[in-house]
Amino acid sequence: MTAEISRRGFLKVSGFSVAVLLTSKGCRQAVVRKGQLDVDTDAYPAIAWIRITPDNHVTVIVGRSELGQGVHTSLPMIIADELEADWNRVKVEMAPAGKEFWDPVYQEQSTISSSSVRHMWTDLREAGAAMRELLVRAAARRWQVPREQCRAEMQRVIHAASGRSATYGELCLAAAELPLPSKSDLSLKDPSQFRYIGTSKPRIDIPGKLAGTAQYGMDVFLDGMLYALVARPPAFGATFATAIGAYDEKAARAVPGVRDVVRLPGDRVAVCAETPSAAFAGKKALAPRWTGGSHPDLDNDALDKVLDDALQKDGITVLDEGDGALSPGLEVSGRFVTPYLHHATIEPPTCLVRVAADRCDIWAPTQIQSRNVNAAAKITGLPADKIHIHTTYLGGGFGRKSYGDFVDEGVLIAKKTGQPIKLLWTREDDIRHGIYLSSSTAMAKAHYKSGVGITSWKHKVVCDPIKWEDGGTDVHATVEGVINKGRSRTYARSHFLYNVSHLNVSYVHTDRPVPVGYLRSVGFFHNVFAVETTIDALAFAARKDPLQFRLDHLNRKQHPRALALLNRVAEMSGWTKKTPENRGMGLAHYYFDRFPGSYLAQVAEVSVDIQTGVIRVHRVFCAADCGTVVHPGQVVAQVEGGTIMGLSMALKERLLVEAGGVKASNYHDYPILRMDEAPEITVHVMDSREPPGGIGDASPPLIGPAVANAVFDVVRRQTGKQVRLRRLPLTPPTVVQTLRKAPGS
Amino acid sequence: MPDVKLTINGQVHRVNVTEDEILLWAIREHLRLTGTKYGCGTGLCGACTVLADGKAIRACTETVGNNKDKQITTIEGIAEDHPLKRAWMEVGMDQCAYCQPGQIMQAAGFLRTVDNPDEEEIVAAMSAILCRCGTYPRIKKAVHLAAKLLRETPADKR
Ligand code: FES
Ligand code: FES
Numbered sequence: 016m017t018a019e020i021s022r023r024g025f026l027k028v029s030g031f032s033v034a035v036l037l038t039s040k041g042c043r044q045a046v047v048r049k050g051q052l053d054v055d056t057d058a059y060p061a062i063a064w065i066r067i068t069p070d071n072h073v074t075v076i077v078g079r080s081e082l083g084q085g086v087h088t089s090l091p092m093i094i095a096d097e098l099e100a101d102w103n104r105v106k107v108e109m110a111p112a113g114k115e116f117w118d119p120v121y122q123e124q125s126t127i128s129s130s131s132v133r134h135m136w137t138d139l140r141e142a143g144a145a146m147r148e149l150l151v152r153a154a155a156r157r158w159q160v161p162r163e164q165c166r167a168e169m170q171r172v173i174h175a176a177s178g179r180s181a182t183y184g185e186l187c188l189a190a191a192e193l194p195l196p197s198k199s200d201l202s203l204k205d206p207s208q209f210r211y212i213g214t215s216k217p218r219i220d221i222p223g224k225l226a227g228t229a230q231y232g233m234d235v236f237l238d239g240m241l242y243a244l245v246a247r248p249p250a251f252g253a254t255f256a257t258a259i260g261a262y263d264e265k266a267a268r269a270v271p272g273v274r275d276v277v278r279l280p281g282d283r284v285a286v287c288a289e290t291p292s293a294a295f296a297g298k299k300a301l302a303p304r305w306t307g308g309s310h311p312d313l314d315n316d317a318l319d320k321v322l323d324d325a326l327q328k329d330g331i332t333v334l335d336e337g338d339g340a341l342s343p344g345l346e347v348s349g350r351f352v353t354p355y356l357h358h359a360t361i362e363p364p365t366c367l368v369r370v371a372a373d374r375c376d377i378w379a380p381t382q383i384q385s386r387n388v389n390a391a392a393k394i395t396g397l398p399a400d401k402i403h404i405h406t407t408y409l410g411g412g413f414g415r416k417s418y419g420d421f422v423d424e425g426v427l428i429a430k431k432t433g434q435p436i437k438l439l440w441t442r443e444d445d446i447r448h449g450i451y452l453s454s455s456t457a458m459a460k461a462h463y464k465s466g467v468g469i470t471s472w473k474h475k476v477v478c479d480p481i482k483w484e485d486g487g488t489d490v491h492a493t494v495e496g497v498i499n500k501g502r503s504r505t506y507a508r509s510h511f512l513y514n515v516s517h518l519n520v521s522y523v524h525t526d527r528p529v530p531v532g533y534l535r536s537v538g539f540f541h542n543v544f545a546v547e548t549t550i551d552a553l554a555f556a557a558r559k560d561p562l563q564f565r566l567d568h569l570n571r572k573q574h575p576r577a578l579a580l581l582n583r584v585a586e587m588s589g590w591t592k593k594t595p596e597n598r599g600m601g602l603a604h605y606y607f608d609r610f611p612g613s614y615l616a617q618v619a620e621v622s623v624d625i626q627t628g629v630i631r632v633h634r635v636f637c638a639a640d641c642g643t644v645v646h647p648g649q650v651v652a653q654v655e656g657g658t659i660m661g662l663s664m665a666l667k668e669r670l671l672v673e674a675g676g677v678k679a680s681n682y683h684d685y686p687i688l689r690m691d692e693a694p695e696i697t698v699h700v701m702d703s704r705e706p707p708g709g710i711g712d713a714s715p716p717l718i719g720p721a722v723a724n725a726v727f728d729v730v731r732r733q734t735g736k737q738v739r740l741r742r743l744p745l746t747p748p749t750v751v752q753t754l755r756k757a758p759g760s
Numbered sequence: 761m762p763d764v765k766l767t768i769n770g771q772v773h774r775v776n777v778t779e780d781e782i783l784l785w786a787i788r789e790h791l792r793l794t795g796t797k798y799g800c801g802t803g804l805c806g807a808c809t810v811l812a813d814g815k816a817i818r819a820c821t822e823t824v825g826n827n828k829d830k831q832i833t834t835i836e837g838i839a840e841d842h843p844l845k846r847a848w849m850e851v852g853m854d855q856c857a858y859c860q861p862g863q864i865m866q867a868a869g870f871l872r873t874v875d876n877p878d879e880e881e882i883v884a885a886m887s888a889i890l891c892r893c894g895t896y897p898r899i900k901k902a903v904h905l906a907a908k909l910l911r912e913t914p915a916d917k918r
Contacts, residue, residue, distance in 0.1 A: 360858075690900065
């Protein structure tokens with residue numbers, strides 16, 4: 016199972032392919048590769064999306080990484096459908112890095128932000144349709160009949176009048192001779208004709224994964240490779256304690272099997288050894304010493320204090336809409352706190368790198384090939400087209416592997432040592448050297464007046480902003496889930512779900528030493544928690560049912576889909592029926608407005624142990640409207656999985672910081688949800704012809720507010736107390752404390 | 761040259777390691793049976809779970825020496841048509857599947873001790889294995905199904 020074998024050497028392939036190139040203007044341009052290729056399959060598919068070979072196989076080359084979200088099944092389904100391919104004769108390959116696989120919106124090759132289907136939908140359909148048109152034309156030509164009399168069906172072109180037909184395999188070489196149809200000649204299917212889109216094809220990657228043969232990041236080998244482990248400064252801003260002799264290189268080199276010790280920028284040091292255990296022993300022998308870092312006393316309390324102080328400041332207003340002069344009515348306000356969170360993928364970051372004089376090969380579980388190429392080119396001094404990325408399967412990504420740090424590290428060590436390097440990150444490395452979702456605080460203050468409605472809503476968010484490598488700041492991520500700020504300065508409009516006379520949204524950005532970045536659902540996670548528990552509190556103050564209150568104040572004009580969804584989830588969960596006294600029900604819904612958007616609604620049924628504060632989530636009902644659905648089974652899986660990950664984040668997770676660095680190190684002090692804490696989940700996917708929206712990033716944010724609202728419900732019914740949980744995670748001590756201080760009804 | 765004998769999936773391997781070598785590294789890095797995964801290295805996640813004489817163990821906290829006289833079974837040793845894998849396929853673990861070899865091996869060990877487990881027993885046994893993608897409800901279902909399929913399978917075929 017070495018990489019050499021898996022590359023399949025210089026296979027001879029006859030066939031042709033259509034490549035769809037995305038130019039800087041975002042338009043599509045197709046290129047035909049001629050038949051009778053005699054090429055290295057590694058190099059050949061570099062610009063192809065689809066390959067058809069005379070053995071009548073269709074290969075779809077997917078530019079997106081398979082993180083578990085099913086894109087290696089769903090994206091080929093889109094192409095195969097428009098192409099009228101026979102799914103049983105469709106193969107799927109992971110693409111190399113290349114401009115041809117750039118996301119048309121982000122202008123890079125990446126698998127982020129639940130963008131695969133929502134950004135690629137049209138291009139993939141057109142590519143499939145273009146290929147189908149070529150094959151039909153080739154057949155018409157061969158049979159000397161008008162093109163209109165021929166049609167494609169299940170990997171054949173058929174001329175009904177004469178009863179002739181030919182397989183795509185029989186036609187592919189002739190088709191390769193033809194010029195590509197122009198875009199206006201393409202006929203996309205009517206949705207009623209979809210053959211695969213909207214069905215749940217078995218995931219193509221799962222059998223190999225269950226067999227144990229599929230390759231994830233650590234599963235590739237090269238002859239002569241060394242295992243590398245890196246010692247990194249434990250505290251933020253820490254440097255080696257002394258200019259020389261801060262680590263014992265000699266002792267590390269004395270460990271049998273250790274072959275090299277290399278110092279890396281950032282006061283890191285790598286040990287390279289013939290076996291993992293030798294690398295571990297070598298790393299231990301290094302006994303490196305660092306300074307206490309830039310903030311030696313920093314801990315969670317100090318970090319929270321920065322948020323507290325910032326909340327007192329005037330925020331930067333993102334939106335101030337409507338009339339604030341109305342007499343406000345009754346008031347609900349709350350202060351929210353959420354912790355730093357970590358991706359904690361079970362597969363830690365890792366990579367295998369070989370740097371040669373004329374090329375660099377990288378095997379990695381990466382979500383960001385474009386960036387990996389650029390960085391590797393810079394490190395090795397090789398031109399970008401000499402950097403070859405072999406994307407393996409990812410054992411979870413959630414945004415962590417959209418950062419290039421670990422791949423850069425591998426390239427650097429391989430370059431410095433001149434040896435192929437398999438870089439290992441231990442779980443401790445992963446948790447201590449992450450790029451975390453920022454902790455945050457927020458203040459939401461809302462007013463309601465009977466007969467008038469929600470008269471005002473003032474929302475201030477405080478967190479560290481996500482900064483881009485180009486120096487930009489993602490303000491949108493700070494406020495997403497409250498409103499849509501847009502990613503450019505000129506675009507700011509409200510996607511707020513409710514009718515509010517006066518809406519004011521502002522933020523304060525803090526700047527703390529903990530590195531922050533993207534983690535599945537990003538700003539939606541804390542903002543939806545604040546909005547959806549505040550609306551619940553408002554409903555309670557107004558003495559209205561939480562569902563009815565939402566329905567009454569929903570901005571139906573802008574969000575008609577949310578209405579249907581709320582009704583649907585209410586029906587699923589038996590919302591209007593009486594729940595047993597020891598169970599509470601909580602509702603939450605929101606608009607995941609990364610374009611094209613998705614709507615989700617969720618009801619959680621919980622019980623609470625009043626003495627211990629332990630929350631038990633029994634059942635969760637979810638309804639999702641993510642527009643046109645390519646693979647309903649995968650949508651269900653993402654909503655289920657996202658709900659469980661979201662529950663894990665809401666109930667348990669909090670990154671511990673101490674002595675100026677991350678203290679958490681493994682799953683004992685960064686615990687994630689286990690099976691005994693997981694609820695039963697029912698998911699309904701709405702039928703829709705709207706454009707396809709995202710779902711993976713969209714699914715975690717609702718369970719937190721749904722559970723908090725359900726806790727309010729059950730505790731009030733059991734004890735008469737009003738327990739509004741506004742601090743995540745919802746740990747037993749937090750629940751008990753809030754309960755103690757809670758007012759009675 | 762250090763040289764230890766390990767019996768994995770019925771096959772005897774000689775591994776060039778000392779007896780105190782971590783079993784996980786011997787299996788996946790020395791013998792390249794990479795279906796057994798690394799997740800935490802400390803017995804907390806279960807990604808590295810294999811069977812030793814039929815009992816589920818965490819290969820990351822075990823030495824080769826302690827297991828040299830045992831029959832080790834890894835995910836590669838569970839046939840495609842084995843009730844466990846059939847159940848896993850049938851239920852559909854449609855996530856990253858990185859944890860699934862460990863989940864299957866844990867279930868394999870568990871289902872050797874009980875043939876008709878109830879929900880509570882399944883949860884107690886399977887809560888040892890983490891899944892960040894959240895396949896827990898599906899795993900619960902799959903273990904139920906695998907138990908049923910196993911009961912229908914003649915003893916010599918299990
Ligand atoms: S890797 Fe062995 S239990 Fe986590
Ligand atoms: S399926 Fe991804 S960790 Fe379990």
